[in-house]
Amino acid sequence: MATAQEIATATVLETPAASAGHQIVAFAVMVLLLVLAPFLVYPLFLMKALCFGLFACAFGLLIGYVGLLSFGHAVFLGSAGYISAHAAKVWGWPPELAILAGTAVAGALGVVIGALAIRSKGIYFANITLAFAQMVYFFCLQAPFTHGEDGIQAVPRGTFLGVFDLRHTLTMYFVVLAIFLAGFLVIYRVIHSPFGQVLKAIRENEPRAISLGYAAERYKLLAFVLSGTLAGLAGGTKAIVFQLASLTDVHWTMSGEVVLMTLLGGLGTVFGPVVGAFIMITLEHYLAQLGAWVTIVQGLIFVVCVLTFRRGVVGELAQLIGKPL
């Protein structure tokens, strides 16, 4: 079981009591930056980064705190996007219900895929989640309601809770920010709850956790479902923001991208995935005109991160100040 230990050594040891203070400061700084950001930066770009940030956080919960590498997380992002877009456009649901519908479907998919995959470990787990994701991809390619290569376009943004008109970009931004922060806090709470401590125990030494009476598979499954559900929340929100659900979000390259974001930000850190997502989205934004270069640069970052920079940006930072972030 090298899995758990290696990821653990990449993170800083933490005790719940010691971590609280400066993490609250870091959180406050993040919130402040994100509240000010839309007045300085193009809001649509920020919303994209926030959606991917939440997606990466959901993924990071699984790899960083349970030690499971899912290589099929695009499934949750993409299928939730399709359901939300379909609900908002065809059924005319308000955005909050559409997003919830997408999130619920992602959670249900998490139960099915998780139940099948959770018995395997390490590389096997990565391989199996990847294959299931590809299966869902082909389903989305062929199912009539997804409109194949075209995707679901011109999804109406609607009025959030009947009050906030989402056609205004800034209103949309603050709704997305609220959803992101809610998801982030859920993950933070989970990590620092007794449940999260059990997950870490399983990551460190699964046989021992089992011998102590914890039903490891049930804990892992619950974490997987939670991670999938939150990834679905990100996907549903993304579909409403961009008024589009497409095959890109279900394709396995998206699963690779979220791995990269989390790895770059720092495995086993709370803030790492958000930072990683912002860096990657910025890079993609500037490299978009260069076509294939996006892939090349992504690949190079992967190689460099794996070879020399395994703690990631936030992980290095945490090491520097000697406290977990």
Place this chain on the structure above:
Amino acid sequence: MSTVFGVPTQALFGQLLIGLINGSFYAMLSLGLSVIFGLLNIINFAHGAQYMMGAFAAYFLLQWSGLGYWWALLVAPIVVGLFGIVLERTMLKRLYHLDHLYGLLLTFGFALVIQGMFRHQFGSSGLPYAIPAELAGGQNLGFMFLPNYRAWVIVASLGFCLGTWYVIERTKLGSYLRAATENPALVQAFGVNVPRMVTLTYGFGVALAGVAGVLAAPIYQVNPLMGADLLIVVFAVVVIGGMGSIMGSIVTGFALGVVEGLTKFFYPEASNTVIFVIMAVVLLVRPTGLFGREK
């Protein structure tokens, strides 16, 4: 024209042949993955890119030096294999003391870089590669028309697969390899140079992908992304067969190619997903795969 279940047999055999061809590639690629996985415990995510490099190597050999198909079949795997050896010596080697997942991530990064560079240089459309003159034409078998080149691909792939199986399961060299899979420290203590064996094994697995690429060049076009999506299917094949099992990957590779071909004939809508459905069922019944053992 004769029929089976009310459908023309000619079309059925046509799909069976396509299934066997696809199966040949599934078998060769999953075999390479299995060989690598067995000793290195790494899922070689760059396998699809290395398969593509094999096809491109054949294309370059023809364009630049006029060396034809048969030379390519010899030279391309060596070139791609050497590339693999360099990759293993310079980078993969540094990750053995870490979690195996890092190996997967590194090779994934490499696949992105390689595919991105080829796409940057050659675009996404395919480059044609002619069938060698010796294998042009085909045989009329009465019930169907069999192009010579396709027959050759199936025979060659079977040959490479069984040859690999023989070397690993029946020779002294193979017994070292299997021993090192079980317990590398002990084998090293007996004076076998295990690190060198690991390097050569990786090179060999990669070379197998290169061979598959050369075989594929005349059938599919030479395309930077030809290996990317194929690899995901091959992963599913490896999961079904049981990771690390040599015979398992050969048998499941061919069998799943045929199953896919038959599905394309009887229920085309499911042809893309059938392998993944089988995988789900197999995992429910036998989590370690059909031929796999608990490790």
